[in-house]
Amino acid sequence: MNTMEGTVPIHMEGVGKAFRQGFWMHAREAVRDVSFSVPEGSLFGYLGHNGAGKTTTIKMLLGLIAPSRGQVRVWGGSPADPVVRRRVGYLPEQPYFYDYLTAREFLDFHADLCGLTGDSRRRRIALMFDWVDLAGAEDVALNRFSKGMLQRIGLAQALIGDPELVILDEPMSGLDPAGRKRVRDIMVELKARGRTVFFSTHVLADAETVCDQVAILVQGRVRSVGPLTELLKPKVTEVEIVAQAPDGYQAPQGRVVHRDGRLHLTLAEADSGPALRHLLDAGGRVLSVTPHRETLETLFMNELTAVERAG
Ligand SMILES: Nc1ncnc2c1ncn2[C@@H]1O[C@H](COP(=O)(O)OP(=O)(O)OP(=O)(O)O)[C@@H](O)[C@H]1O
Numbered sequence: 001m002n003t004m005e006g007t008v009p010i011h012m013e014g015v016g017k018a019f020r021q022g023f024w025m026h027a028r029e030a031v032r033d034v035s036f037s038v039p040e041g042s043l044f045g046y047l048g049h050n051g052a053g054k055t056t057t058i059k060m061l062l063g064l065i066a067p068s069r070g071q072v073r074v075w076g077g078s079p080a081d082p083v084v085r086r087r088v089g090y091l092p093e094q095p096y097f098y099d100y101l102t103a104r105e106f107l108d109f110h111a112d113l114c115g116l117t118g119d120s121r122r123r124r125i126a127l128m129f130d131w132v133d134l135a136g137a138e139d140v141a142l143n144r145f146s147k148g149m150l151q152r153i154g155l156a157q158a159l160i161g162d163p164e165l166v167i168l169d170e171p172m173s174g175l176d177p178a179g180r181k182r183v184r185d186i187m188v189e190l191k192a193r194g195r196t197v198f199f200s201t202h203v204l205a206d207a208e209t210v211c212d213q214v215a216i217l218v219q220g221r222v223r224s225v226g227p228l229t230e231l232l233k234p235k236v237t238e239v240e241i242v243a244q245a246p247d248g249y250q251a252p253q254g255r256v257v258h259r260d261g262r263l264h265l266t267l268a269e270a271d272s273g274p275a276l277r278h279l280l281d282a283g284g285r286v287l288s289v290t291p292h293r294e295t296l297e298t299l300f301m302n303e304l305t306a307v308e309r310a311g
């Protein structure tokens with residue numbers, strides 16, 4: 001293992017996974033030629049619609065299934081290597097719980113697996129209950145937990161050993177808005193502590209506010225990958241000006257809509273300065289100027305449409 005490679009939490013190169021399905025056992029590729037790296041200390045969002053191949057990718061990252069082709073490296077090693085695994089915390093998409101255990105017994109069991117003992121074990125468990133807002137529910141049996149509570153205790157389980165790399169498969173699923181926010185805050189906190197977080201989601205709003213890097217997966221292929229600022233920034237193209245314009249005012253350029261007695265003028269960012277001057281010179285009153293940034297939603301939809309068009 002070279003030292004450079006050893007510091008990269010996740011590296012995938014030309015990874016594909018085919019499943020044999022149906023009576024004839026035809027191979028179908030769930031993941032195709034996926035390549036990306038997750039830098040240390042980043043909060044990385046793996047975005048894709050249902051069936052895009054997110055969980056399949058994550059299972060390969062954990063060494064639970066083997067890729068059909070390509071290379072998967074975690075901390076420079078094989079994800080199946082126990083030394084590598086010890087550095088990884090994982091929240092599965094559908095966690096399996098031992099129903100008859102209480103929440104504390106469940107975390108205690110996992111703390112034990114992580115080699116925690118004595119006081120530090122007790123402190124870590126108490127901290128986890130606090131972190132995921134389950135303080136007070138320590139002695140409740142898991143079969144009495146709500147869906148949202150199960151999701152939270154699953155997250156606590158993933159974090160109990162203070163792993164350097166945290167892999168979360170749809171960590172916000174089943175949570176209400178407050179719960180989603182808490183999970184986002186926890187991920188940001190983990191990053192602030194120097195941990196690397198890789199999570200999958202099909203809810204773009206959950207990624208947009210917290211991720212510093214994303215990969216967009218469409219039908220098993222990574223279509224866009226990189227820092228959100230780079231993926232979205234070059235596409236700040238239009239500006240919308242809302243104004244009260246004098247009767248009969250003719251804008252020299254842009255698309256004009258009159259609504260509620262106001263002029264809405266949408267035009268290229270470069271033309272916005274001259275347009276504002278023209279409007280003010282004509283005696284208009286500017287109410288707002290809003291740059292139309294491309295959102296993750298539009299980027300995602302564009303990628304999806306491009307794939308569908310290509311057939
Ligand atoms: N063990 C398997 N055998 C056959 N096909 C599979 C298997 N696991 C996954 N697939 C197929 O691979 C594709 C990708 O599935 P995957 O679970 O990775 O998607 P996903 O992005 O996690 O979706 P979701 O958002 O619904 O969780 C799907 O078409 C699925 O049916």
Ligand SMILES: [Mg+2]
Nearest residue numbers: 054055056093
């Ligand atoms: Mg999935």
